[in-house]
Amino acid sequence: MQKQLDVEKTIDQWNAAFTENARKPLQDLSQYSTESLEWLMMEHWQFSFRNCEFLWNSAQTTGAFDTDAVKKELIRNYEEESGHAAMYKAALKKVGSDVEAREEFVPTTKFLDAIGELCLREPSVVLGTMFATETAAIFEHQVFKAISEEVIARRAAEAAGKPLVGFHDLHLDGVEQSHKDELGIFLRGLYQDQAVVAAEGIRPTIRPQQALEGGKAAVELMKEWWVNLFAEMKEKNKALAMTA
Numbered sequence: 001m002q003k004q005l006d007v008e009k010t011i012d013q014w015n016a017a018f019t020e021n022a023r024k025p026l027q028d029l030s031q032y033s034t035e036s037l038e039w040l041m042m043e044h045w046q047f048s049f050r051n052c053e054f055l056w057n058s059a060q061t062t063g064a065f066d067t068d069a070v071k072k073e074l075i076r077n078y079e080e081e082s083g084h085a086a087m088y089k090a091a092l093k094k095v096g097s098d099v100e101a102r103e104e105f106v107p108t109t110k111f112l113d114a115i116g117e118l119c120l121r122e123p124s125v126v127l128g129t130m131f132a133t134e135t136a137a138i139f140e141h142q143v144f145k146a147i148s149e150e151v152i153a154r155r156a157a158e159a160a161g162k163p164l165v166g167f168h169d170l171h172l173d174g175v176e177q178s179h180k181d182e183l184g185i186f187l188r189g190l191y192q193d194q195a196v197v198a199a200e201g202i203r204p205t206i207r208p209q210q211a212l213e214g215g216k217a218a219v220e221l222m223k224e225w226w227v228n229l230f231a232e233m234k235e236k237n238k239a240l241a242m243t244a
């Protein structure tokens with residue numbers, strides 16, 4: 001029999017299945033209008049904008065654990081991320097994409113609100129949720145770097161586009177990997193058949209099933225959000241084809 005995966009690897013695997021699928025429609029960006037690619041970037045900015053609230057609230061709820069190691073890591077992450085939404089917004093503006101001019105896309109609002117609610121749950125659920133979103137962040141910065149480069153090339157905005165590419169590079173250059181790994185430590189070597197795993201060293205007492213529940217819920221929400229994003233991209237391209 002195959003050895004059972006621990007909580008860290010299980011959530012990692014769910015995430016890999018989700019991102020593998022979500023990457024497929026983005027392999028050939030030439031099929032999308034510049035407007036629809038720009039729209040996608042602005043939807044992603046919404047996540048960046050809400051991220052600090054998620055990290056802050058998660059740090060507070062995980063403060064209920066019996067050690068402060070998870071809270072400390074989330075505060076570190078929060079401090080690293082604060083200011084990033086403004087940086088991203090300014091970088092987008094330089095290539096002609098104004099997030100202030102965006103119209104609300106309800107599936108994005110619903111998705112972000114649902115992640116926000118998960119951050120207020122029981123601490124093990126919150127840990128699983130945040131680990132899942134940090135794992136997906138690597139995928140997001142990879143695909144949005146490629147999308148940014150496509151938009152920049154079409155607009156011949158290479159010089160103006162440097163901060164935008166740089167923004168994604170900064171995250172891919174170890175930042176997101178460390179966010180993922182530093183939370184993953186707390187889930188490593190824990191298995192779903194254990195109801196409670198007692199604290200050890202700096203790691204708090206964790207409920208593996210709850211951590212898996214949070215991770216699963218977050219991956220499912222991200223999966224659904226991307227399905228909605230791609231459906232809207234299709235509509236936007238269709239509408240453009242009809243007016244062309």
Ligand SMILES: [Fe+2]
Nearest residue numbers: 080081084171
């Ligand atoms: Fe960031």
Ligand SMILES: [Fe+2]
Nearest residue numbers: 134137176179
């Ligand atoms: Fe992150």
